[in-house]
Amino acid sequence: MPEIWFNRFMWAGFVVLLALLLGTLSGIFGVWFDDLRYGRPRVSHLAATVGHEEAQGLPSEFMAINLNRRVVVLEFPGGDASKARTLIGPYLFGAGEDLTPITLSTHDLNNDARPELLVNIKNEQLIYINQADGFRMITAAEQARLLNQQQ
CATH class of the missing domain: 1.20.5 (Single alpha-helices involved in coiled-coils or other helix-helix interfaces)
Incomplete structure (x- = not known):
């Protein structure tokens, strides 16, 4: 037994x-x-037509980098590296966040015929509004307006 x-x-x-x-x-x-x-550091790439100096028909190139837990997005308007722009995002807190992948996508959220840049980090999304000369972080009022439009 x-x-x-x-x-x-x-x-x-x-x-x-x-x-x-x-x-x-x-x-x-x-x-x-x-x-x-x-790779390490985490890097992802996106080619998209966003209307920034793309006169030659070449899309803009974007690179999202998790640089020591800091979200950094590089934009090469029309693929021209001499006109590179940098978008500095948030700092990622927590153990192992230096290994978190950051991905990019575009979508016209505010129906102005210019796609916004969406930065995806885990289950969160940062929205950069597309203006004629570049991208800027969405404001709280714009975010509330977008949420009301979706409902």
């Missing part, structure tokens, strides 16, 4: 150990996959 209880506890311990091992491996694999996809 004691052997039966021992076997049950042994199997339960094995299942717990297996769960811990799989959790650890999935975390390691996730970091490894992000290393392959974004």
Whole structure:
């Protein structure tokens, strides 16, 4: 009879150990996959037509960089590196945030025929409003207006 209880506890311990091992491996694999996809420091790229000095028909190039936990976006209007602009974003707090990927997308949120720049960090999104000469951070009033339009 004691052997039966021992076997049950042994199997339960094995299942717990297996769960811990799989959790650890999935975390390691996730970091490894992000290393392959974004590198170190984390960098992503976007080519988009946003209306900034794109007279030659070339799209603007964007790079999002997680530079020591600081969100930095570089814009090359019309692909011209000599006219590069920098958008400084927030500082990322927490353990391991230097490995957080930052992605970019564009979408015309305010229906002015100029796509806004969306900076995606984990489950959050920063919105930069597209003006004729560049991008600027969205104001609280503009954000409230956009939220009301969506509802």
